[in-house]
Amino acid sequence: MQLDSLYQEIILDHYKHPHGRGLRDAADPAARVGEAHHVNPTCGDEITVRVATDGTVFTDISYDGMGCSISQASASILHELLRGRAAADAAVVHEAFVELMSGRGQVTPDEDVLGDGVAFAGVARYPARVKCALLSWMAFKDAAARAGVRVGPEAKTNHQYSAAASQAGAGRSEGAA
Amino acid sequence: MTSSIAIPAGMPQYDDVPRFDTAAVRADFPILDREVNGHPLVYLDSANTSHKPRQVLDVLTEHYARHNANVSRSVHTLGTEATEAYEDARAKIAAFVHAPGVDEVVFTKNSTEAINIVAYAFSNASLRADADPRFRLGPGDEIVISEMEHHSNIVPWQLLAERTGATLRWFPVTDGGRLDESGLDDLVTERTKIVSLVHTSNILGTVNATGRITERVRQVGALLLLDCSQSVPHQPIDVVDLDADFIVFTGHKMCGPTGIGVLWGRGELLAAMPPVLGGGSMIETVTMARTTFAAPPARFEAGTPPIAEAVALGAAVDYLTGVGMRAIQWHEKELTAYALDALATVPGLRIFGPSVPVGRGGTISFALGDVHPHDVGQVLDSLGVQVRVGHHCAKPVCTRFGVPAMTRASFYLYTTTAEIDALVAGLEQVRKVFA
Numbered sequence: 245m246q247l248d249s250l251y252q253e254i255i256l257d258h259y260k261h262p263h264g265r266g267l268r269d270a271a272d273p274a275a276r277v278g279e280a281h282h283v284n285p286t287c288g289d290e291i292t293v294r295v296a297t298d299g300t301v302f303t304d305i306s307y308d309g310m311g312c313s314i315s316q317a318s319a320s321i322l323h324e325l326l327r328g329r330a331a332a333d334a335a336v337v338h339e340a341f342v343e344l345m346s347g348r349g350q351v352t353p354d355e356d357v358l359g360d361g362v363a364f365a366g367v368a369r370y371p372a373r374v375k376c377a378l379l380s381w382m383a384f385k386d387a388a389a390r391a392g393v394r395v396g397p398e399a400k401t402n403h404q405y406s407a408a409a410s411q412a413g414a415g416r417s418e419g420a421a
Numbered sequence: 422m423t424s425s426i427a428i429p430a431g432m433p434q435y436d437d438v439p440r441f442d443t444a445a446v447r448a449d450f451p452i453l454d455r456e457v458n459g460h461p462l463v464y465l466d467s468a469n470t471s472h473k474p475r476q477v478l479d480v481l482t483e484h485y486a487r488h489n490a491n492v493s494r495s496v497h498t499l500g501t502e503a504t505e506a507y508e509d510a511r512a513k514i515a516a517f518v519h520a521p522g523v524d525e526v527v528f529t530k531n532s533t534e535a536i537n538i539v540a541y542a543f544s545n546a547s548l549r550a551d552a553d554p555r556f557r558l559g560p561g562d563e564i565v566i567s568e569m570e571h572h573s574n575i576v577p578w579q580l581l582a583e584r585t586g587a588t589l590r591w592f593p594v595t596d597g598g599r600l601d602e603s604g605l606d607d608l609v610t611e612r613t614k615i616v617s618l619v620h621t622s623n624i625l626g627t628v629n630a631t632g633r634i635t636e637r638v639r640q641v642g643a644l645l646l647l648d649c650s651q652s653v654p655h656q657p658i659d660v661v662d663l664d665a666d667f668i669v670f671t672g673h674k675m676c677g678p679t680g681i682g683v684l685w686g687r688g689e690l691l692a693a694m695p696p697v698l699g700g701g702s703m704i705e706t707v708t709m710a711r712t713t714f715a716a717p718p719a720r721f722e723a724g725t726p727p728i729a730e731a732v733a734l735g736a737a738v739d740y741l742t743g744v745g746m747r748a749i750q751w752h753e754k755e756l757t758a759y760a761l762d763a764l765a766t767v768p769g770l771r772i773f774g775p776s777v778p779v780g781r782g783g784t785i786s787f788a789l790g791d792v793h794p795h796d797v798g799q800v801l802d803s804l805g806v807q808v809r810v811g812h813h814c815a816k817p818v819c820t821r822f823g824v825p826a827m828t829r830a831s832f833y834l835y836t837t838t839a840e841i842d843a844l845v846a847g848l849e850q851v852r853k854v855f856a
Binding site: 247250251256286287288289290310311312313314315370373376 | 793794795796799800803810811812816819825826854855
């Protein structure tokens with residue numbers, strides 16, 4: 245069934261048994277910590293990603309959120325792949341994941357780089373779900389930047405007009421509403 | 422027991438209800454023939470947008486092929502034909518909602534634009550001391566909406582409150598998905614200038630009984646706008662009966678094209694409203710120093726309007742009238758009763774909104790256990806079943822019921838019970854994948 249390419253066993257497994265879920269304080273009080281909250285305005289999915297770093301290595305990546313299987317499994321895999329990595333390595337993995345997700349199913353993922361992340365190759369064929377998969381990865385990039393570590397090229401800033409009466413408050417959102 | 426019950430003469434009987442041939446109606450909608458992911462299309466997203474019958478598509482094509490010209494400005498034959506078609510459509514729509522005057526129908530892009538026209542008319546009037554006081558807002562004045570609104574009936578009023586210093590207040594929603602009117606007299610007061618409410622909720626399916634609210638609105642001298650986007654397509658509407666000051670609705674949810682909507686306003690009120698968009702067609706006379714404005718509806722239709730779309734909306738109204746709005750309403754009531762029963766058999770399914778087919782339309786939102794609506798929608802799509810998932814542009818409703826998103830199935834005149842069966846079977850599949 246076509247659906248199997250989207251809901252790979254690995255994805256469902258990460259969804260049902262997420263790794264490293266829950267926001268944690270940094271073990272080392274001297275660590276630099278950054279946090280970012282992203283929402284997908286089209287479906288209401290939310291994720292908060294927190295990174296702790298000594299400036300060169302991401303000593304911890306913790307997260308909390310709610311959303312569909314794709315967005316939550318993606319956060320779990322992000323945690324698995326990038327925690328304990330040097331910033332430069334993390335940038336390579338991050339770039340490969342973003343490239344895979346932006347490839348409309350035409351990109352062949354490298355398992356050596358992406359590990360369980362290769363399971364998302366099928367998701368790239370569902371344009372409506374790509375944002376779900378990228379939600380935690382974009383939040384991670386922002387969180388890292390706030391901890392003083394740049395991952396990948398400068399993100400385009402998304403200047404949002406926020407009406408005082410609006411119910412924003414949840415932080416900046418990913419993508420246009 | 423063999424005794425029978427005698428039904429008194431004059432009681433309405435089952436057979437008295439107007440009906441139509443669903444199969445014949447379905448044959449009018451070309452898109453219903455197609456397949457999705459190898460399965461017959463099961464379209465349960467009509468609250469989002471409805472499909473269009475061939476009769477409407479033909480009129481749209483015919484207009485461009487035979488009568489295309491700009492309206493209200495040409496003396497030539499094509500211009501006259503286009504203008505007549507455009508104004509005929511206005512008359513059909515006025516009759517459809519029982520408007521006392523044809524000129525009370527203003528063509529807009531959609532419901533959102535229609536609401537914004539009213540909100541900006543308030544805004545513009547608030548800047549002028551000589552404007553009609555009913556439209557002037559300032560600190561101390563209040564705007565009342567509800568927690569049940571679509572974003573299009575929240576954001577324009579938030580922005581208006583921000584511009585004028587007025588206060589925005591709202592009706593809460595009960596656990597059962599009805600409007601909570603218990604605080605009516607405290608909420609709608611002499612400070613209230615406008616009450617803007619959804620008639621039928623796009624997410625809960627609730628059809629709001631507006632009688633008590635209208636009475637209170639009249640008592641305090643406020644104005645009443647009803648967002649009828651989800652009611653005009655599905656039941657007979659009589660604006661005089663509703664006793665509203667404004668109603669808005671959109672063409673694409675009632676078998677018409679996208680890009681055309683309607684603001685209906687009481688003639689006397691539209692005449693008292695300042696213009697919003699300035700440009701061609703909305704003027705009386707223009708000098709380099711100043712402009713005087715046309716009477717409604719032209720005052721609110723600046724620039725070249727969506728002509729073919731308006732004409733096609735007229736055709737949609739003809740189509741719906743031909744089938745019969747009472748019959749459509751009854752068809753959807755039966756479908757809703759069937760669907761509520763069928764969905765109740767799905768383990769772990771929770772319905773948001775009224776759980777009985779009374780005072781509710783054929784739009785049913787639900788949660789399936791802990792499975793995220795995105796995942797529900799994706800599995801259903803793989804089986805050809807098209808439902809809406811997400812917050813349905815009504816985030817406060819989701820917040821009210823403690824969920825980030827919902828799955829929504831919505832019906833129309835072409836929906837069948839077999840399609841509801843396909844939905845229920847699809848939900849079983851969802852449960853298997855995410856067991």
